[in-house]
Amino acid sequence: MILKVSLHLANGVPLRSLFKPYLEVEDVSENTSLIRARDSAVFSNWIPFRRQIEQVGLVQQRNLVIDLSGVQLVDDSVLGKLDEMRDSFELEGLGFDVRGLDSLIPMSDNVLATRKRTLGQMKRLTIMTPSAVAEHLIDELVERGVTEYTITECKGGGRQRAEGPLLQRTRSVRLEVLVPTTKAAALIEFLRSEILPEFMATVCLETVEVLRSTDFE
CATH class of the missing domain: 3.30.750.24 (STAS domain)
Incomplete structure (x- = not known):
């Protein structure tokens, strides 16, 4: 006791x-x-x-x-x-x-x-990719269990190689999803094996705390 x-x-x-x-x-x-x-x-x-x-x-x-x-x-x-x-x-x-x-x-x-009463831990997956790729990517993520996402239009540029020329600015989107930790590894593996070899994208994964993590289950 x-x-x-x-x-x-x-x-x-x-x-x-x-x-x-x-x-x-x-x-x-x-x-x-x-x-x-x-x-x-x-x-x-x-x-x-x-x-x-x-x-x-x-x-x-x-x-x-x-x-x-x-x-x-x-x-x-x-x-x-x-x-x-x-x-x-x-x-x-x-x-x-x-x-x-x-x-x-x-x-x-x-x-x-x-x-x-505590904040629940989730994974925030952020993907920067050309607008043309976004719709395909959203469909794939939803099929893999993502229930909510946020998409923001933006412009960006960069280099494919450190010593290469600066790329022309392109219309891009910033796609953010919150997923339980248990689902994050499978989504990262999907992006690594099926998206990155075919499309330009920058992927970031971080741990965040949310008030009601059960909303995303």
């Missing part, structure tokens, strides 16, 4: 919320209430959290929405308990909905993994 508390503190959980949940209750309709959790939802403050859920929902026979978007961290034990509470509400014919998890980053691939 001491180790788990230490890990939660290291992950940004405020000390004041380790044993006391900070909850706001609001009636959103005639038969539905909303509970907003602040700071943290962790094993050490679960018992008073559960009491509030039972009092507002099961005792008063109201549907319940749990909003976790305001917490710094929700741990795996609480997510498991919330899953069990959903079953209890269903047995009573009541609705039970947990929201806000998409604003938190899971710390493993488990569906009930601990989630924390």
